[in-house]
Amino acid sequence: MIESLEKMLAKGVDNSLLRFGLGKGYLDQGENTKAAEHFQHCVGLDPKYSAAWKLLGKAQLALGDLAAARQAWEQGLEAARAHGDKQAEKEMTVFLKKLDRRKP
Numbered sequence: 001m002i003e004s005l006e007k008m009l010a011k012g013v014d015n016s017l018l019r020f021g022l023g024k025g026y027l028d029q030g031e032n033t034k035a036a037e038h039f040q041h042c043v044g045l046d047p048k049y050s051a052a053w054k055l056l057g058k059a060q061l062a063l064g065d066l067a068a069a070r071q072a073w074e075q076g077l078e079a080a081r082a083h084g085d086k087q088a089e090k091e092m093t094v095f096l097k098k099l100d101r102r103k104p
Contacts, residue, residue, distance in 0.1 A: 001025055002025040002029075005021050005025065014045075015045060016042045016045040016049055016052070019042035019052075020038075020039070020042045020049065020052050020055075022034075022038040023035045023036075023039040023055060023056070023059070024055060027055055027059055030062075032059045032062040032063045033059075036056060036060055036068075039052050039055055039059060039072075040056065042056075043075070047075075048079045048082065050076050050080035050085045050088040050089075050092075051088060052076075053072050053073065053076025053079055053088075053092070054072075054073070054091060054095075056072040056076075057070075057072035057073040057076065057095060060072055061095075066099060069095075070096065070099055073092040073095050073096050073099075074096070076092050077089060077092050077093065
């Protein structure tokens with residue numbers, strides 16, 4: 001899947017759905033840096049894409065960047081609330097609470 005999406009990107013196709021697919025594919029493979037890059041592009045193209053904000057936060061957390069994960073989830077919460085995406089809102093609220101518990 002990633003290979004075909006990368007080919008599309010190389011041909012000049014670039015949109016939030018393509019970037020989300022690439023980010024998810026790389027995240028699933030544990031390639032968190034690439035995942036975060038594609039999710040960043042995704043939310044740059046569509047700042048209201050709450051699922052992308054959620055997974056961007058997960059990629060940032062996996063990279064050990066707690067501040068970036070927090071920022072992604074906070075922005076994702078705004079996007080989710082603005083569009084009534086209750087499930088994403090609940091998940092990111094839980095992620096932020098867990099992040100708060102990690103602090104010394």
